[in-house]
Amino acid sequence: MDALTAAAAAARDWHGRLLALLASGSGDIPAAEDALADAYEAAVRTWPERGVPGNPGGWLLTVARNRLRDRWRAAEVRRTVALDVERDAPAHLDDVDVDAVPDRRLELMLVCAHPAIDRAMHTPLILNTVLGFTAEQIGRAFSVPATTMATRLVRVKKRIRTTGIPFRIPDRDGLPPRMAAVLEAVYGAYVIDRTEALHLAGVLAALVPDDPEVHGLAALVQLSAARAGARTGVDGRFVPLGEQDPARWDRGLIARAHEHLRVAHGLGRLGRFQVEAAIQALHCSGAADARTLLDLHLILHALAPSLGGGVALAAVTAEAEGPAAGLALLDDLLAGAGEAGERFQPARATRAHLLDRLGRPAEATAEYDLAIALTRDDAEREHLRERRAVRRR
Amino acid sequence: MRYALMTHHFEPAEGELSDETLAAGRQAFDVYAKALHRAGVLLSADILFPTGSTTTVSRRDGTPRVQDGPFAETKEALAGVFLIDVPDLDAAIGWADKCPVVEWGSVEIRPVATSFLDGAWTH
Numbered sequence: 041m042d043a044l045t046a047a048a049a050a051a052r053d054w055h056g057r058l059l060a061l062l063a064s065g066s067g068d069i070p071a072a073e074d075a076l077a078d079a080y081e082a083a084v085r086t087w088p089e090r091g092v093p094g095n096p097g098g099w100l101l102t103v104a105r106n107r108l109r110d111r112w113r114a115a116e117v118r119r120t121v122a123l124d125v126e127r128d129a130p131a132h133l134d135d136v137d138v139d140a141v142p143d144r145r146l147e148l149m150l151v152c153a154h155p156a157i158d159r160a161m162h163t164p165l166i167l168n169t170v171l172g173f174t175a176e177q178i179g180r181a182f183s184v185p186a187t188t189m190a191t192r193l194v195r196v197k198k199r200i201r202t203t204g205i206p207f208r209i210p211d212r213d214g215l216p217p218r219m220a221a222v223l224e225a226v227y228g229a230y231v232i233d234r235t236e237a238l239h240l241a242g243v244l245a246a247l248v249p250d251d252p253e254v255h256g257l258a259a260l261v262q263l264s265a266a267r268a269g270a271r272t273g274v275d276g277r278f279v280p281l282g283e284q285d286p287a288r289w290d291r292g293l294i295a296r297a298h299e300h301l302r303v304a305h306g307l308g309r310l311g312r313f314q315v316e317a318a319i320q321a322l323h324c325s326g327a328a329d330a331r332t333l334l335d336l337h338l339i340l341h342a343l344a345p346s347l348g349g350g351v352a353l354a355a356v357t358a359e360a361e362g363p364a365a366g367l368a369l370l371d372d373l374l375a376g377a378g379e380a381g382e383r384f385q386p387a388r389a390t391r392a393h394l395l396d397r398l399g400r401p402a403e404a405t406a407e408y409d410l411a412i413a414l415t416r417d418d419a420e421r422e423h424l425r426e427r428r429a430v431r432r433r
Numbered sequence: 434m435r436y437a438l439m440t441h442h443f444e445p446a447e448g449e450l451s452d453e454t455l456a457a458g459r460q461a462f463d464v465y466a467k468a469l470h471r472a473g474v475l476l477s478a479d480i481l482f483p484t485g486s487t488t489t490v491s492r493r494d495g496t497p498r499v500q501d502g503p504f505a506e507t508k509e510a511l512a513g514v515f516l517i518d519v520p521d522l523d524a525a526i527g528w529a530d531k532c533p534v535v536e537w538g539s540v541e542i543r544p545v546a547t548s549f550l551d552g553a554w555t556h
């Protein structure tokens with residue numbers, strides 16, 4: 041690996057961990073980002089000449105810390121947090137052992153998913169700060185112009201500093217509700233970048249090993265990711281779950297997911313992500329019977345009612361009790377969901393399939409049209425077009 | 434950090450609340466203020482007269498204007514200000530949540546940007 045590639049890899053691997061450390065003292069994320077950007081720039085400048093340091097993360101941390109310190113001195117900013125010698129003392133470049141430095145990414149994630157932060161910004165903030173995604177990348181994923189996303193990120197980071205949101209793990213009573221928001225945000229990241237969300241879920245499971253829902257989330261993203269490859273056929277077409285070739289599923293990931301589920305079960309507190317993971321595990325087992333699936337979906341809907349969960353419940357109800365029962369449940373759900381239901385692709389696609397199965401071709405066609413217009417994935421859109429073309433007459 | 438906890442609620446009409454209710458409210462505020470004081474975080478606690486007692490002063494359009502009543506009528510009115518000094522927002526949220534007003538109104542938390550202390554503005 042040449043020096044520039046090494047610098048890029050170090051920046052990617054270390055970004056979240058270094059940013060969390062640099063920002064946790066002052067709560068000033070933008071200042072930490074500036075210092076880190078300077079460190080990346082210094083790496084690109086010096087590594088090709090002097091060689092890649094043995095500990096790239098430690099090198100970046102030391103340079104960024106020195107930059108932060110220079111900035112504080114220059115601005116004569118009165119620090120509200122006392123200097124922590126343990127954490128802030130200058131260290132000789134070769135002495136830095138980053139693994140001995142505490143990992144504050146959980147604190148950073150708790151800040152990003154704080155109740156005083158607009159919910160819609162939780163996932164974008166985690167993607168940006170912990171994973172180093174740019175405003176442009178995040179904007180694309182959220183269908184928002186890059187400049188708009190950049191403005192929102194700047195505003196919310198300023199809010200974190202001025203309101204004094206602490207980089208601290210709450211006590212035992214306070215932690216579970218705060219963790220729930222972090223898990224939601226990480227799950228939101230899964231839709232945008234599967235690999236990074238897998239990585240984040242793994243980090244969380246290591247940082248909070250005694251939270252069953254953390255293991256549930258890790259299992260869920262692993263099980264979903266295990267089947268991701270099989271979702272696309274050799275010809276690039278979308279392959280629905282029931283028609284997937286189990287030989288193409290990632291057995292290693294599935295085994296790791298089952299290990300997480302065992303740990304979660306041992307901790308004895310059921311939650312939404314564990315049930316969702318159990319549903320996925322059942323799908324992967326090849327022994328998914330409609331009745332058991334329906335029971336799990338009913339538990340899930342009771343634990344965490346959501347539009348997506350409701351649509352899935354309607355789909356499994358159709359399998360267990362027939363398409364008429366499924367459609368009745370779906371229409372009930374949509375009647376209460378208003379405009380959100382109109383624009384929810386899985387709801388439209390499921391409704392189209394159910395109308396199709398009930399032999400109502402005109403309505404099915406109209407519903408397929410709605411679903412196709414809402415589908416962003418090319419392979420899935422093509423799949424819906426085919427279903428529309430071969431619908432029962 | 435310094436935070437202002439500002440309580441807001443609907444203003445009861447004259448005589449709308451019974452003496453017992455008012456006494457219970459005063460008792461709750463007494464317990465709350467003493468808890469803040471004991472914790473060493475209270476800088477000041479002020480409960481305001483209702484908005485009917487407001488006088489508004491402005492020179493916005495060039496001429497001095499003194500007006501009977503608030504600048505803008507709102508459904509919930511500012512009713513009290515607790516100034517506290519705590520480490521962070523989570524601590525401020527914890528204290529706001531213990532304020533009796535959350536039972537019948539809401540508490541807004543605003544960080545203090547700067548204060549005039551010992552003859553100078555802090556920064």
